[in-house]
Amino acid sequence: MSIRHAILALLSTGPKYGLQLKQEFEATTGDVWPLNVGQVYTTLQRLERDGLVESDDPGSDSAHNSFLVTPSGEAELSRWLNTPPDLAAPPRDELVIKVLCALKVPGVDVTTVIQVHRRYLVELMQQWTRLKEDEADFDLSFALVVDAELFRLDSVARWLDAAESRLRRSSMEPRNESGAPLLRRRLVRWR
Amino acid sequence: MSFLELRNVSRSFGVGEAKVDALRGVDLSVEPGGFVAVMGPSGSGKSTLLTIAGSLEEPTRGEVLIDGVSLSRLSRNEKARLRRRTIGYVFQDFNLLAGLTAVENVCLPLELDGVSAKRARAIGMDALEELGLADRSNHYPDQLSGGERQRVSIARAVVGERRLVLADEPSGALDSVNGEAVMRMILSACKTGVAAVVVTHDAHLASWADRVVFLRDGCVVDQTTAPPSPESFLQPLSGLEDPSSGL
CATH class of the missing domain: 1.10.10.10 (Winged helix-like DNA-binding domain superfamily/Winged helix DNA-binding domain)
Structure with missing residues (x-):
C-alpha cells in the first residue's frame, strides 16, 4: 500500500x-x-x-x-x-501452493483440505458481513473496505470451488498412459 | 425447539443402475429466528433438500418435522394449508404471476387462505411498503426491475403468519447490491422469529446466515461454527493502535 x-x-x-x-x-x-x-x-x-x-x-x-x-x-x-497496480504476475498464494502440495502427498484427501479452507473463508466472511448488517453504524469508507475484503475472500472461495470441481472431473477422466509428456506451459514468474 | 427438523432424510430418483441418491441421511434443524444457508455445487442435493423441507416432495426415507409435527402424519389438505399459511417460498426466477399486479401477487396466498380481499390487500400493501415498494404496488411484474420483482416475491413469502422462509438461489440473477438487499430482507424476517433456509452456491450471500451447512453428493459434510458477535470482531480492528506512536 x-x-x-x-x-x-x-x-x-x-x-x-x-x-x-x-x-x-x-x-x-x-x-x-x-x-x-x-x-x-x-x-x-x-x-x-x-x-x-x-x-x-x-x-x-x-x-x-x-x-x-x-x-x-x-x-x-x-x-x-490513473495507473493500475501491477497485477500481471500471480501472487505467491499460500493456499494455492497448499492445494498443489496436497495433490502430491500420499494419503491426503485434497477435497478435505479444500473444505477446511472453504469453511474458514466462509466463517471469516460471516464476521465481515456481521459488520455490514447495520450500515448506518459506520461510514461509506468502512463499507467499501468491508466490501473489498468480502470480495477478496469470496474470490478465494470460488477458486476452491473451481479447484474441487476440476479435481473431480480429472479423477473421472482416463489417465495418460501413453507415456507421452503432457504439454506444460510455464506461467509467468511468481511475484 | 426446532421449527424445522430433517431427521435422516434421504431421497432417491430412478431405479436399478439409473438410481440417483439426491440426499443421503441428512439431518438439519433450524430454530425459530434461525437463518441457515446450505451451500454446495450443482447436483449436491440443495434444491431437493429445500423442496422436501417445504413439503413439496416426499423423502424416500427419514422424517421432516415442522413446528414439532411430522409431515408424514398430515393429510394432503393439511399439507396444502401448511404451505399456504406457514411456509413462504422464494425462487431464483421469482415465480410471480404475470397477470397480477405486485400487491395482488403478494396477497394471493392470503386470499386463498380465506382472508377477505380488503384485509389481504391492506396486509399486502404494508409488506410492500416495508420493502420500499409501495409506489410500485400496482405495477405488473414485467413493469418491474429484477430487484423489484425479487422484493415482491420476498414480500409474498413473509406476508401473513409465515414462520418458515425457504429460498432457492434467491439472488441468482441479481447484481451484488440487489442480492445483498434480498439477504437483508430475509435476515430482517428472521429477527421477527421467522426461520429461514437459503440454498446458494455463493459464499458471499451465504455469509449473511447464522450457520452455513455444506452439502456434497447429498450428504452434509461440514458446517460453520457460530460466528463471533460484531463487537468481538471489531475489537481488534480498533485496537491496532501502534503503541510506539505515543498517541
Whole structure:
C-alpha cells in the first residue's frame, strides 16, 4: 500500500499537520489500517525532499509543521490514481501452493483440505458481513473496505470451488498412459 | 425447539443402475429466528433438500418435522394449508404471476387462505411498503426491475403468519447490491422469529446466515461454527493502535 500517495491524496484538500494526516488516513480507510505517526513524518520528509509537498516552516521539526501538496505532487497523485497496480504476475498464494502440495502427498484427501479452507473463508466472511448488517453504524469508507475484503475472500472461495470441481472431473477422466509428456506451459514468474 | 427438523432424510430418483441418491441421511434443524444457508455445487442435493423441507416432495426415507409435527402424519389438505399459511417460498426466477399486479401477487396466498380481499390487500400493501415498494404496488411484474420483482416475491413469502422462509438461489440473477438487499430482507424476517433456509452456491450471500451447512453428493459434510458477535470482531480492528506512536 502506498502511504506516500495516500498522504498526497489527503493533502489535496488543503494543508495539514502530520497528526491530522494520520487521523484522516485511518478515518478514510474505515480504521481498518492503523498508521504509525512516525511513519507519516518520515514519509512527509521524503515527499518534501522530492519536491512533492512543502512545509510552512522548512528545516524545522516536522511535527509542528503544516504541509501542502505542490504542483509536482498533484501531478504525481494524478499519475498514481490513473495507473493500475501491477497485477500481471500471480501472487505467491499460500493456499494455492497448499492445494498443489496436497495433490502430491500420499494419503491426503485434497477435497478435505479444500473444505477446511472453504469453511474458514466462509466463517471469516460471516464476521465481515456481521459488520455490514447495520450500515448506518459506520461510514461509506468502512463499507467499501468491508466490501473489498468480502470480495477478496469470496474470490478465494470460488477458486476452491473451481479447484474441487476440476479435481473431480480429472479423477473421472482416463489417465495418460501413453507415456507421452503432457504439454506444460510455464506461467509467468511468481511475484 | 426446532421449527424445522430433517431427521435422516434421504431421497432417491430412478431405479436399478439409473438410481440417483439426491440426499443421503441428512439431518438439519433450524430454530425459530434461525437463518441457515446450505451451500454446495450443482447436483449436491440443495434444491431437493429445500423442496422436501417445504413439503413439496416426499423423502424416500427419514422424517421432516415442522413446528414439532411430522409431515408424514398430515393429510394432503393439511399439507396444502401448511404451505399456504406457514411456509413462504422464494425462487431464483421469482415465480410471480404475470397477470397480477405486485400487491395482488403478494396477497394471493392470503386470499386463498380465506382472508377477505380488503384485509389481504391492506396486509399486502404494508409488506410492500416495508420493502420500499409501495409506489410500485400496482405495477405488473414485467413493469418491474429484477430487484423489484425479487422484493415482491420476498414480500409474498413473509406476508401473513409465515414462520418458515425457504429460498432457492434467491439472488441468482441479481447484481451484488440487489442480492445483498434480498439477504437483508430475509435476515430482517428472521429477527421477527421467522426461520429461514437459503440454498446458494455463493459464499458471499451465504455469509449473511447464522450457520452455513455444506452439502456434497447429498450428504452434509461440514458446517460453520457460530460466528463471533460484531463487537468481538471489531475489537481488534480498533485496537491496532501502534503503541510506539505515543498517541
